[in-house]
Amino acid sequence: MTRRLTQVGVAFLVIYGLLFFRLEIVQVLNANNLRDHPQNSREITLVFDKPRGSIRTADGEIVAQTVAVSSKQKRLRQYPYGPLYSHVGGFISAENGGSGLERTHNTFLAGEDLGVRIQDNRDLFIDRARTGQIEISIRHDIQLITRAAMAGHVGAAVVIDPASGSVLGLWSGPGFDPNHLSSHDLTAATTDYGVLLSDPEQPLLNRAEFQGREMGSLFTIVTAAAAIEQKLSGFVVPPSQAVTPVDDSSVITHTDGVCGGNVASLMLTGCFPGWAILGEEIGRPTLNDVSQRLGLSGTGPIRLQGSPKGVSQVARLDVSASHAAIGTGLEATPLQVAHLFATVANGGSRMQPRVVEKVLAHDGKVLQEFDPKVLRQSISKETAAELRELLAQNVSHGTAQDLSISGMEVGGMVASQFLDNHVWAVVIAPVTLPEVVVAVLLEHDSFDDHQTAGANVAAITRRITEAVLRLSSSNVGGS
Amino acid sequence: MNNQRIVELTLLLLAAFITIATVVIAAVGEGVAIGWDAVPYLVGLLTLWAISHLALRRWAPTSNGLLFPISALLQGLGFAFMLRIDPDSAARHFGWSLAATCGFLLVLAGLRDLALLQKAPAYIGTFGFLFLIIPAIFTTNSQQTVGSQVFDLGPVHLAPQQLGILCLVVFFAVWLTNYRFRNTAEHLGEIERLDGDPSRFLPLVSGWLATSIIIIFQCDMSLAFVTFAVFVSMWWVAVGRMVDLTIYLVAVGGSIAIAFGSITELQNRFAAWVDPWSNAEFGAAITRSSFALAGGGLTGTGPGGGSADWVPAATDQFAFVPIAEELGFIGGVAILSSYLLLVGIGLRLATAARREFDSLLATGITIFFGSQAWAAIAVALRLLPPTGSSLPFVAFNGSVLVTCNLALVLLLRISEAVPFISDRTQVLPQVTLPARGGK
Numbered sequence: 007m008t009r010r011l012t013q014v015g016v017a018f019l020v021i022y023g024l025l026f027f028r029l030e031i032v033q034v035l036n037a038n039n040l041r042d043h044p045q046n047s048r049e050i051t052l053v054f055d056k057p058r059g060s061i062r063t064a065d066g067e068i069v070a071q072t073v074a075v076s077s078k079q080k081r082l083r084q085y086p087y088g089p090l091y092s093h094v095g096g097f098i099s100a101e102n103g104g105s106g107l108e109r110t111h112n113t114f115l116a117g118e119d120l121g122v123r124i125q126d127n128r129d130l131f132i133d134r135a136r137t138g139q140i141e142i143s144i145r146h147d148i149q150l151i152t153r154a155a156m157a158g159h160v161g162a163a164v165v166i167d168p169a170s171g172s173v174l175g176l177w178s179g180p181g182f183d184p185n186h187l188s189s190h191d192l193t194a195a196t197t198d199y200g201v202l203l204s205d206p207e208q209p210l211l212n213r214a215e216f217q218g219r220e221m222g223s224l225f226t227i228v229t230a231a232a233a234i235e236q237k238l239s240g241f242v243v244p245p246s247q248a249v250t251p252v253d254d255s256s257v258i259t260h261t262d263g264v265c266g267g268n269v270a271s272l273m274l275t276g277c278f279p280g281w282a283i284l285g286e287e288i289g290r291p292t293l294n295d296v297s298q299r300l301g302l303s304g305t306g307p308i309r310l311q312g313s314p315k316g317v318s319q320v321a322r323l324d325v326s327a328s329h330a331a332i333g334t335g336l337e338a339t340p341l342q343v344a345h346l347f348a349t350v351a352n353g354g355s356r357m358q359p360r361v362v363e364k365v366l367a368h369d370g371k372v373l374q375e376f377d378p379k380v381l382r383q384s385i386s387k388e389t390a391a392e393l394r395e396l397l398a399q400n401v402s403h404g405t406a407q408d409l410s411i412s413g414m415e416v417g418g419m420v421a422s423q424f425l426d427n428h429v430w431a432v433v434i435a436p437v438t439l440p441e442v443v444v445a446v447l448l449e450h451d452s453f454d455d456h457q458t459a460g461a462n463v464a465a466i467t468r469r470i471t472e473a474v475l476r477l478s479s480s481n482v483g484g485s
Numbered sequence: 486m487n488n489q490r491i492v493e494l495t496l497l498l499l500a501a502f503i504t505i506a507t508v509v510i511a512a513v514g515e516g517v518a519i520g521w522d523a524v525p526y527l528v529g530l531l532t533l534w535a536i537s538h539l540a541l542r543r544w545a546p547t548s549n550g551l552l553f554p555i556s557a558l559l560q561g562l563g564f565a566f567m568l569r570i571d572p573d574s575a576a577r578h579f580g581w582s583l584a585a586t587c588g589f590l591l592v593l594a595g596l597r598d599l600a601l602l603q604k605a606p607a608y609i610g611t612f613g614f615l616f617l618i619i620p621a622i623f624t625t626n627s628q629q630t631v632g633s634q635v636f637d638l639g640p641v642h643l644a645p646q647q648l649g650i651l652c653l654v655v656f657f658a659v660w661l662t663n664y665r666f667r668n669t670a671e672h673l674g675e676i677e678r679l680d681g682d683p684s685r686f687l688p689l690v691s692g693w694l695a696t697s698i699i700i701i702f703q704c705d706m707s708l709a710f711v712t713f714a715v716f717v718s719m720w721w722v723a724v725g726r727m728v729d730l731t732i733y734l735v736a737v738g739g740s741i742a743i744a745f746g747s748i749t750e751l752q753n754r755f756a757a758w759v760d761p762w763s764n765a766e767f768g769a770a771i772t773r774s775s776f777a778l779a780g781g782g783l784t785g786t787g788p789g790g791g792s793a794d795w796v797p798a799a800t801d802q803f804a805f806v807p808i809a810e811e812l813g814f815i816g817g818v819a820i821l822s823s824y825l826l827l828v829g830i831g832l833r834l835a836t837a838a839r840r841e842f843d844s845l846l847a848t849g850i851t852i853f854f855g856s857q858a859w860a861a862i863a864v865a866l867r868l869l870p871p872t873g874s875s876l877p878f879v880a881f882n883g884s885v886l887v888t889c890n891l892a893l894v895l896l897l898r899i900s901e902a903v904p905f906i907s908d909r910t911q912v913l914p915q916v917t918l919p920a921r922g923g924k
Contacts, residue, residue, distance in 0.1 A: 007722060007723070007841075007844065008836050010721055010722045010725045011722050011832055011835055011836050011844075011848065012836075013721070014718045014721060014722060014832065014848065014852070015828070015829070015832045017718075018825075018828050018832075018852070018855055018859075019825070021859060022821060022824070022825050022828075022855075022859065024863075024868065025821055025859065025862055025863060025866065025868070026818065026821060028863075028866045028867075028868050029778075029809065029814060029817050029818065029821070029862075029866060030814065032775055032778045032779060032866055032867075033778050033779060033781060033782060033783065033809065033813070033814040033817065034782065034783050034814050036779070037778075037779040037780075037782050038779075039779075040775055040776055040778075040779030041776070041779050041780060043776065045762060045772060045776075046772075046776045046779075047776075048773070048776045048777060048780050048792050048795060049780070051792060051795045052780075052791075052792050052795075101795070
């Protein structure tokens, strides 16, 4: 009996050993992974009613601030402009975590970052609440313009300064009012959160940054870049109406009769069969290489705050060269599209898009500055100049004539993907000395016919561009 | 005076210090709502300990001096964390502590000789079985997110299954003692072994039935695990036939397989266990406790600094989570070690007990504590599918606290009858003992 008692004891020692081991894994060995897990809203929940710095726009408007209130919790997070910055600033809530900058820059705002907490030597010994403020590159006036232009539409618009990569305006519609989620009335906040979650139009989704959509003919700018690099810009495609790709995938057709010609005329006529033939001439490896250099494939989608950990979404060009050349199956977010055209506008030098410019101490001292960062020289200056010329022609007498602005030469493209029910438009303005790039995506608008949908998105894009350029022609780019 | 009682007093003072320190540190932290009104409860809890200690001096002076302080430490930590997480229920928790202490005193004073238990095994067994299956028949409050089945009587939650298991432990101890007396090789010698006697399957069949009922009708894997562990270890200690054990394990495995094949809720829980990240029903409790534990890290956030409001059921089923989060991996290990120490002492008592009944009862109660704690912690650590199992002594789950205290008295009573242990070895008990027949 004693022997068997010992066996029972050993068995318990073993299963308790399992617990020790498992506890060590969860709390020590694997703890960092768990702390950075995308679903982990513990940190942000913990600091919900703690002191918290404000978020300001480049022109000094307050996106989010914490105010003192006389209730059980002493502080309340407020968003003075309500839904205007819903996807940039995000929200913070007691029970449903947070999003946007509130979440990604939580350590700065809550003062948990060491650089914020310890500003001089005395702070090592005195434990007092230090919070950091964040200044973002978004301009309040541009954000207002963007939202006004997008009113009533589902989609996203991004205004970006090509020289620095700063995002000047970023609207994703429909938005939501973060004040409802940060409320101290927890039941109401949770109900609102549930309503937002179940809304089919997904107001919580930051479409500009996280919603990938098929690029369609926008991708032909990449094909054109590849063609120029391969010295194929003079290559003349014989007039054709329909092309069957070599791998027998779906036939690529042109709606208005036959088309063909060199790269410029393909661009001006929106000639899908022609691009497909040119794409086969260029070959998929080259197309893939160029799109990788431009940040479209081979890596995860570009993000304002860097890619979230633990999520790998690598975009690939894995259709045939003919389909790849016209952007079939390659998805990009509005931010990525803006980024792509900003690279072209910036002479082929790819800038990291950014929204956070500075972290300040609560007395206004600059603690950390995020300077413009060149990712790489994706294409040569000459190629970029030729591409801009193509885009300018495209607006003056090509497929994007709806984008033309009087008194200024701009370049741009309009693309419609009717199968997937969305339309794109991009503008580089002015095309000779680019100041802004505006990218707009509209989703499932009531598309009665192609013309109206294209005209709609072009009108919105033009309206944003005109208003932004009119604001202050002197210094839109800020930095 | 008696050494055991001096050891007990010293350790009780230490436990009191740890409890008070935890409460004080948590109270000065920002955002924790412990006020001065917590002081009477704390004083009351310490008074209850003092009364229990005096009662032990009076009625069981030679019983083991480590058991009560360990339980007191766990209870004190549970109380401290309950104060920090949910100060409003302090009165209720204190009420249960009072009830538990009353039960402790009653059994301590009333049951001077454990042989009394051996006289009425049929009643105890019937009660135990009834308590165990009542929740399966009258489900009044079915399935909160991570709850076990409990009776809601106004403010009072009753979970009679634990008491049922305790009764069954006593019953099995009596039954197995008689069985050993009649049947086993250790008593009869190899030649007369009654391997052919079909009655030897009786305990196996009933154990299998109990486990299966819990799995199939209550969907409570933790409770099933406790029943299974208690039964198997007692039976193994008493009988120890490899062939029978194998048959039994296969049968239990079959029940589990059938249950998983047919019951959606079990499948849900299992799915939540495998992939908690995308499971809306049970996932949040597991992922949040993992995140909270990871947030605590090696040294913890300090009492009051954790996210206990955010972890579901942080005072009951997941009581281990806030403790390990705020006291860190080190604190978690301390809790685990406390239970392991409890198991060690219990099994040591089982080997040293003079009578077989005492020995089997000690085994059963020890495994009852050990497996319950194991199951509760394993759920929080995602080692078992999510079910409701309360951490003995720590969890804010009144009736469980009472049951655990009753079991503790029985263990203390057994320790009193254990032969004298010399001073030198009382903290690390020796394992050798006079041979008592057999191998």
